[in-house]
Amino acid sequence: MKNSAITIKHLKKIYAGGFQALKNISLDVPKGAFFGLLGPNGAGKSTIIGILCSLINKTAGSVEIYGHDIDKDWSEAKKNLGIVPQEFNFNIFEPCLQIITNQAGYYGVPYPVAKQRAEHLLKELGLWDKRYTPSGKLSGGMKRRLMIARALVHQPKILILDEPTAGVDISLRRSMWTFLEKQNKNGLTIILTTHYLEEAEQLCETIAIIDKGIIIENMNKVDLLKKMKCETFILTTEADCIGLPQIDNASLIKNNDGDIEVVVNDALSITKLISDLEKQNIIVKRIQNKSSRLEELFVRMVES
Amino acid sequence: MKVQWIGFLTLMRKEVVRVFRIWPQTLLPSVMTTTLYFVIFGNFMGAKMGQLEGFKYIDFIIPGLIMMAVITTSYSNVSATFFSAKFQRNIDELLVSPMKNHTILLGHLSGGIIRGCLVGILVMAVSLFFTDIHVHNFSLIIITMFMTSLLFSLGGFLNGLYANKFDDISIIPTFILTPLTYLGGVFYSVNLLPDFWRTISLFNPILYIVNIFRFSVLGISDISIITASLYMFVTVVVLWAICLTLLNRGFGIRS
Incomplete structure (x- = not known):
């Protein structure tokens, strides 16, 4: 669909052991949305995200990212995505600035441009003073912010955040919310999975609830809350x-x-x-x- | 195309920065070990051993020792960096990007090739303190050093793909690569062996590499250079195909 950032149709995933993580899921994320994907542990949220960013191979179904099929046109599809994973996955010996510029390079951003963007993002996220510090020496909150900077350096149209504020103190969490709201207002589509439902209620305008591999609800937050x-x-x-x-x-x-x-x-x-x-x-x-x-x-x- | 090229350059720069950032770990050990070989086998013992295949013993072993350094360095560089990226999950940085699998493979190999060749050049430079190196065919020296580091970088990559724990990346170098290197004609000519052991030695892939390099330096070889070159080229192609197929299938890196 023209106005869709992400279109998922009949998505299924069966892992090698036979566990069916996703059971025929269809989902549409509009462009510019702040979209919440909620569900208990093991519901299938991370599997959906894994498939979107091609870390997990799907069993059946189709996925389009900004109109690009992830099977047929995966390179273009990937250019539109920025990922903030649940677990820290840096090379712990690499300095922050290098992590960001490298990531930009993997997306085809020339080094001088990557350096400028990295400076801007690290300053905005309060990490500029730590630019030469190896990522392994950062605090948990700093690592979270570094993951956001890394995900945004190639200027994606969609940002996927898999529990971005886990283990982050309340003041930092709120500053991250402000940052994300600003990005969303600037046109970035954001998909958020979180266990802090207060966070989803505060940030997301559309919410899908997934349980046992099935979408059990998917609607505007206001309409969803009316269901109470x-x-x-x-x-x-x-x-x-x-x-x-x-x-x-x-x-x-x-x-x-x-x-x-x-x-x-x-x-x-x-x-x-x-x-x-x-x-x-x-x-x-x-x-x-x-x-x-x-x-x-x-x-x-x-x-x- | 631009994405792939910049992606490759980024991976290569990352590898070069790593090699020079921790140079006492990446460049010095092989140079140190080989220097000891030069001193002990070349100078102390070699002086009493007379000539081998018409050359001083130290001259005879230098090409093999250079290759030994190139082989172990390029192999361990790629297996360690790739497995470490897998272990820390920062391999995901590459997998989520629009880089194609052959670019990811080439990027990792570049690290092994650059480090392998650098160590080879350093060892060669150190050997000049012990003897005068003959150069039979300079182009062949460059090509062999490059192809050897490429071949063993591919081997290291394959090891990294299969490895599930750090032990897995030390088993092959310790129990396969080192014995094969020592038995690959580095310190002796296979022509000196009885027929049975000579035939067995011909199954050792490192024998071919050592002999091509010895030919490029001294102009002598125990086996046909054309056979050895073909063998090396075919092995590189086969290993490249295996690594790329496994990467395309997401072996060991995707669920």
Whole structure:
């Protein structure tokens, strides 16, 4: 399709041992999208990514990247991809600058241009001071940023991030989000797999959920969240309440911290819930989601 | 085409930078070992051994020792760098790129060839401290050194492809390559052997290489130079085809 960055049709993968990782998957990632690919461990996310970047051979089906078939026109297809893998895979003795310029060279970028781009990216990602440091001596967060710089140096149209913020502290994670959002606004299509569903909820506009090798959901994030029939909140009350009232379309329990955990059906508004509690002399001081909305929906979908 | 050419140059530059960055590990050991051979077998013992095939013993063994250095260096360079890239998974940097498999293969071989030839030249330079080197055919010296380093770089690449652990890249050099080199006519002429052992020796591929190089330096050989050259050329072609086929199948590197 003309507006597709990636088109996957009837993709199957059976590994040598007979394990079927992907069962006839079809997926379309629009150009310019920030696309989330979510699923539990072993669901098939990394297999899809592996096939896209040709590290894994598919068993059946077809994949097109910016209109280029990965079997017939793989060289052109690959030029459009930048990959940030899950595991660090640098030569630990190579300095950062060399890693980036080499990667550019593998994509046909001449050395002087590669050096300029590497300087720009390393500066933007806060790694310029470490340009001569061997990658093995970098901290975990620096290695993550170096992987992003390496994936972007040949200026791909699609960036695939396989759990890019695993093991990264919260402030660095947020700065990486800002960087990625900026890249996306500049037209880069981003495919993100992550275990931090808060991350997917914050960044992605389209989300596909995969489980046991099958896509169980694939839609706009807003529409996906509308599918939530109920949501869980934690209410902190002014005074410790002894008994819990019965409220229609809600079920209340007291958690170990003395707060009230309430599962609210979508037929009941939060305003109505709070006013009903007030009528029972329970004054709500604070209210918060138990987990991110996407996380709650994800757990329900995968468990069902 | 441009992508392939720049990709190849990048891989070659990466290899050259590595060789010079850690030169005490990559260039010195072979020079050191061969110098010891020159001193012990050439000077101390060789002085008492008289002539072999019309040459001083040290002159006779120098071509074989140069080839021994080229063989072990080019083999170990490619097997180690390729396996290390596999082990650290930074081989993925190449596999996800638009570089074709023959470019990836050529890039890795370039490292082995450059290091092998550099060590060969260094060993040759050191040998000048012990004797005056005769040059029978300079072009053949260059061609043989290049083809030998290419052949054993291909062997090292094949070893790297099959290797699953670091032990796997030391087994072949230790138990196959070194014995074959020692028994490949480096220190003696196979014409001195009884017929049975001479016939057995003809199955040793290194014998052919040592003899071509000895011919290019001294102008003498135990076997026909045409046969030896053909043998070397055919082996290079076969090994190239095997390596490329395995790479195309993703053997040992793709799931």
